[in-house]
Structures are given as C-alpha cells and as structure tokens.
Amino acid sequence: MAAEDIDMILVATVTPDQAFPTVACMIQEQLGAHKACAMDISAACAGFMYGLVTGKQFIESGTYKHVLVVGVEKLSRITDWDDRNTAVLFGDGAGAAVLGEVSEGKGILSFELGADGSGGKHLYLDEKDHTIMNGREVFKFAVRQMGESSVNVIEKAGLSKEDVDFLIPHQANIRIMEAARERLELPVEKMSKTVHKYGNTSAASIPISLCEEIEAGKIHDGDVIVMVGFGGGLTWGAIAMRWGR
Structure with a gap:
C-alpha cells in the first residue's frame, strides 16, 4: 500500500x-x-x-x-x-x-461506544495541565464497564464467551484487566499484558498490544478478538472482531 x-x-x-x-x-x-x-x-x-x-x-x-x-x-x-x-x-x-474491506464474517463484528459525563470529575486535567485522578472511583467504573462492554459486544455479534480467542484490554491496571478477563472466563494466556513494559499509554495501549500479540504469533486468521478500553470523560469502547481479511 x-x-x-x-x-x-x-x-x-x-x-x-x-x-x-x-x-x-x-x-x-x-x-x-x-x-x-x-x-x-x-x-x-x-x-x-x-x-x-x-x-x-x-x-x-x-x-x-x-x-x-x-x-x-x-x-x-x-x-x-x-x-x-x-x-x-x-x-x-x-x-x-x-x-480496509474484508471478506464476509471477518473484521469488526460488533461494537459499543459510551460516555458518562457525570464522571468527568474523577479523571481530568487541572489548570496546570496535570492529570488528576480519583483512583478509587475510576477503578470501580472501569471494572464494571470493561466487563459489561466486553460481554455486550460478544452478545451483539451472536457469539458466546467460549468463542473468544483473545482479549486485548486497555493497559491501565492489571487488576482492572484481570477483572475483564475473568468476566469472559478466559485463561491467563489469552489476555494481552504490556502494561509492565510501557505503563498506561492511553489511546496507544490497545494498538501497541495488538501489534505485539500479532508479532508474537498469538493471534491467527479467524480468531475472535475482544478489544475494550475506558478513559477520561468518562468514556468507554469495546469491539468484537474476527481477525483476517
């Protein structure tokens, strides 16, 4: 290209x-x-x-x-x-x-995007352009929303938890990530973990993790992948996709 x-x-x-x-x-x-x-x-x-x-x-x-x-x-x-x-x-x-265009049954199968402006006070930039976070409230929101959104996109795609081959969560906090994995009943090796190497890179964390898992040979043609993230706003998004062209 x-x-x-x-x-x-x-x-x-x-x-x-x-x-x-x-x-x-x-x-x-x-x-x-x-x-x-x-x-x-x-x-x-x-x-x-x-x-x-x-x-x-x-x-x-x-x-x-x-x-x-x-x-x-x-x-x-x-x-x-x-x-x-x-x-x-x-x-x-x-x-x-x-x-780009993909064959039938491949690519993004379903998605969920959402926002809750009432939670904006828990994660924001102050007047000095410094990140301010209420860790406890963000944690509660993230654990709930990451799990719910992951299940929702699977159901929207007409799939079950057993159909999911790999989970790529936003790399914010290992406990939040593990909560999403447990909600999908996936084994540990089926979840991407890069937070220990790069920290929380916000909008970059999911594409970085996706790239690393592809290069490591952990994602194959036809695999069902769930990607899910949350952030300031508060915002969230999840996608179920079948890898391949």
Whole structure:
C-alpha cells in the first residue's frame, strides 16, 4: 500500500502538539498521504476504539476504502512528577492500524461506544495541565464497564464467551484487566499484558498490544478478538472482531 491509497487519517490523542494543526494533519504531511482527509479524536484511553468504529462506518458506507487509525500519546507532558499516585502509571507511545474491506464474517463484528459525563470529575486535567485522578472511583467504573462492554459486544455479534480467542484490554491496571478477563472466563494466556513494559499509554495501549500479540504469533486468521478500553470523560469502547481479511 502506498501513502496515496489512504483516504482518511484518524488520530486518537489527548496530548496533541498544539490545538491546530491537528496531529492527523501533521501525519498526513509526513506520510505524503495528500489525498486523505484528516482529523483528531479526543476520547482519552478509549480513543482508539472510537477511531476504529468511525473508520469502519466510512468504509462500510462506501465513502472510503482505506482509513489509517492512530493512537498516540505523550503523557509525560501532562504528568505531575511530584504526584506519586499518578507519576508511576503513565507512559508515552504510539500504535496504528489501516482499515480496509474484508471478506464476509471477518473484521469488526460488533461494537459499543459510551460516555458518562457525570464522571468527568474523577479523571481530568487541572489548570496546570496535570492529570488528576480519583483512583478509587475510576477503578470501580472501569471494572464494571470493561466487563459489561466486553460481554455486550460478544452478545451483539451472536457469539458466546467460549468463542473468544483473545482479549486485548486497555493497559491501565492489571487488576482492572484481570477483572475483564475473568468476566469472559478466559485463561491467563489469552489476555494481552504490556502494561509492565510501557505503563498506561492511553489511546496507544490497545494498538501497541495488538501489534505485539500479532508479532508474537498469538493471534491467527479467524480468531475472535475482544478489544475494550475506558478513559477520561468518562468514556468507554469495546469491539468484537474476527481477525483476517
């Protein structure tokens, strides 16, 4: 695939270099994808899920053939290094995927996106652009929503827990991740874990984990994968997909 084959660039991030031009436009220029439209999506750690679903809709409508979805964060820019509650949690990172047409029964089978603005006070940026988090409330929300959304997308796809081959959760906290895995009744080896290497990279964590599991040979053609994330907003998103073209 050449850069000119990309029709749309979607970048999920809450740490852009500036308000505008967007990161998506900067990537368009650097890639030489001059035919592509470009925009950023701000949905915190659920941003990559929002990007995948948005790209899916444009492809299924026939508007575009190829959509580049990027999750990228430089959380070191918005971390208060004097706050021991949050300074040890976050990392910088980036991951990307190109969406295109797939054969029947492959690709994104179902999805769920959601938001609860009343919980925004539990995870936000203060006037100094430092991340403020009520860890206890975010934990309760994440454990509940990650599990519920994972089950919901499986059911929407007409599948059962036994059909799931691999879980790629947002890499925020191992206890939250384990709660989602247990809700799906998956063995430990069927869940991606990269948080110990990179920390919480927000919108980048799911594409980074997906890439690592593919390169490790843990995801195969026809496998059913559940990807699920949550973030500030509060926002959440989950996708059930069958890997392959």
